[in-house]
């Protein structure tokens with residue numbers, strides 16, 4: 570076992586050591602980035618929102634016209650087996666399906682006789698340390714250079730990778746993607762904005778990944794009576810925000826307290842995590858604990 574990937578991994582119907590898991594160099598995931606993925610957090614060995622993740626996986630597969638290789642029960646069995654054999658209580662389960670390996674390189678889909686490649690593994694869930702949560706993180710804005718189906722969770726992530734690397738080189742945790750003057754999301758997260766006590770969330774369109782954490786945050790805002798507007802957020806509104814948060818399965822809810830080198834917010838709280846983000850983080854923890862207790 571490597572420190573990051575638990576043995577065994579799952580590959581094409583078998584559980585085997587990572588070192589023994591091999592795929593063809595002609596795999597279309599390798600040649601074209603022709604595939605999809607999911608990342609599911611696991612708390613106390615229980616997958617969080619598994620049905621929702623598998624529903625999004627199905628939607629992405631349909632979006633790239635790839636037949637789902639497993640039914641719901643099949644996926645759940647793979648996920649459960651990985652969780653049981655991994656050495657950590659809190660994990661992230663990675664699932665990937667590619668359009669398989671033909672005997673040549675050719676852009677159109679291979680014949681239906683070519684099976685998809687199905688790969689899955691468990692890693693330890695790396696959450697944000699309390700001291701990082703206490704200060705929040707820095708982010709930059711970049712032009713969104715992705716394609717026009719950002720709602721699909723596909724493995725071809727080059728534009729996201731370049732944006733994230735730009736953030737890393739600026740000593741920042743995330744890059745916020747701006748398209749035509751509007752905030753869409755982060756390179757690997759959804760973004761929320763608070764202004765005047767109102768929580769603003771960009772709408773689900775084809776230009777944003779429908780985050781599972783995003784859905785939970787919106788549900789919690791509604792049930793907690795938090796004023797909420799789901800609408801496009803302009804770059805100017807982003808820059809004038811009282812609070813900015815990023816959300817994802819691994820980051821949960823994390824305050825962005827510096828944007829392009831400027832503190833987020835005004836007054837004594839400028840550049841510090843704000844009260845609504847703290848509240849939401851607490852609601853999220855309570856919700857997680859409730860769900861995990863209920864199973």
Ligand code: PDD
Pocket residue numbers: 608729754755756757758759778779780781782783816817818819
């Ligand atoms: N990324 N937007 C993008 C572009 C993402 O890559 C992610 C997650 C999200 C948040 O989605 P969710 O709440 O379902 O995790 C939004 C995962 C963690 C990744 O690529 O590793």
